[in-house]
Amino acid sequence: MPDTYDLVVIGAGTAARVAAMRVRKAGKSVAVIDCRPYGGTCALRGCDPKKMLRHGAAVIDDARRMRSNGVVGKDCIDWRELMAFKRTFTDPVPGKHERSYHEAGVDTYHGPARFTGANSLVVEGKTLVGGHFLVASGAEPVPLGLPGEEHVIDNEAFLAIESLPRRIVIVGGGYIAAEFSTIAANAGAQVTILQRGPRMLTGFDPDLVGWLMPRLRDAGIDVQLDTEVEAIDKTGDGFSVRASTGGVSKSFAADLIVHAAGRRPALEALDLDAAGIAHERGRLTLNEHLQSVSNPAVYAAGDAAQMGPPLTPVSSHDGKVVAGNMLEGNHLRPDYRGIPSVAFTLPPIASVGLSEAEARERGLRFRVKSNLVPNWYSARQAAEPVYGFKVMVDEGDDRVLGAHLVGPHVDEVINLFALAIRHGLTADDLKSTMFAYPSGASDIGYML
Ligand SMILES: Cc1cc2nc3c(=O)[nH]c(=O)nc-3n(C[C@H](O)[C@H](O)[C@H](O)COP(=O)(O)OP(=O)(O)OC[C@H]3O[C@@H](n4cnc5c(N)ncnc54)[C@H](O)[C@@H]3O)c2cc1C
């Protein structure tokens, strides 16, 4: 006999949890399935563990900048202890999540889910029939398609390594490369980033990325741009990563090679065709309500849907949208305006709203204020050599179109610009707000 539910959710990450709990609260029967420990990427293999390790790196970076400014002593990280600190957060997550599902009356299943029909899937050898299905299966690293790819570890493995190797090569130059290199280099590893494009962090403003790069290099990170990885060979004492820059071959010795070359929706194992769920080039084909265009019982959310940027707040937002649509019929659409994004480098770099290039492409009339300001108090009090901004304001209605920041506190300050963009505040609204002084926010008036 199949078990029947109003909603069957594939995945137990952020998007899944928000949707499952809302639908259950409305009195519906819900099952959640995950093939990994409960909690998802953010809590177990992404944002949260990464930021705990990064805090150790930040202490080292702080101490180095304050050297000759009153801070003395040896700065170093005990990697094993730092990892143990991380586990104080991550270890309890699966148990806590699963308990809270049970307390709410949600059934939990463990194992890979695979569709067997338009309204059924199989997990743990059991068939589950659903009124609705939510694909919240997240994302996975893109296959590199290189000889020796099996020697490359992913984010999950990196965030769990028990001892820090001496030489680390990172394939790719986006968020994960920038953040993991910051952690590893400050913890004492020699890190090389191999990025195939002409710059790192392509989702961020190019001028600000340019200002940040010397800080990565000062931390000891060797950034090789326009460098495409081609093959990985096992050597006597580790690996050799073969790459090419403008047709010239190079090789890099490594003890550990980390994947940071992008992620794609995790859909392959689901057998979407068995349920008649349309997909194209590795992405689900969804309507504006995050519902499959070909199987109306199926919705998707978060990294699996990739309608918005693959970030945790987006997964949570999507979860609310799909829960509302499944409960009351399609009436909600995701609203992706003003989503802030931060790469947690040292210092962090942040962005929200339109880029300068997008604003120009749209033919908008706007003013841009941009400057590198290490002489401002916020930077000086932290002996931070990199502090800069670029803010665009519409010439017509004075609304903030986009804000791009690099330097101390910008991972927090960007949220005030996000508030302004999402709620249509003007530059004047922001300028006339009194922010606590001295704080990162107290610089906002001077950026507009
Ligand atoms: C290293 C790293 C750092 C990040 N840092 C940040 C950050 O600082 N800020 C931020 O906003 N975002 C960050 N992100 C992105 C963020 O983690 C994701 O956008 C978010 O966690 C996605 O949530 P989700 O619910 O869509 O999917 P997930 O949390 O990935 O959940 C999907 C779940 O589905 C399960 N699953 C997949 N296939 C199946 C199957 N066939 N059967 C059963 N279960 C299945 C998986 O095991 C997984 O647990 C980071 C990502 C990474 C990789």
Ligand SMILES: NC(=O)c1ccc[n+]([C@@H]2O[C@H](COP(=O)([O-])OP(=O)(O)OC[C@H]3O[C@@H](n4cnc5c(N)ncnc54)[C@H](O)[C@@H]3O)[C@@H](O)[C@H]2O)c1
């Ligand atoms: N702080 C955050 O919010 C955060 C942190 C980590 C990850 N994430 C999410 O996870 C996603 C994946 O992160 P990511 O860093 O893996 O991807 P990314 O898309 O940010 O960057 C991947 C980079 O790798 C390069 N690349 C691809 N193949 C290559 C090869 N063979 N050789 C050299 N370079 C190659 C690409 O040109 C690209 O610039 C991000 O899009 C982001 O949404 C977010």
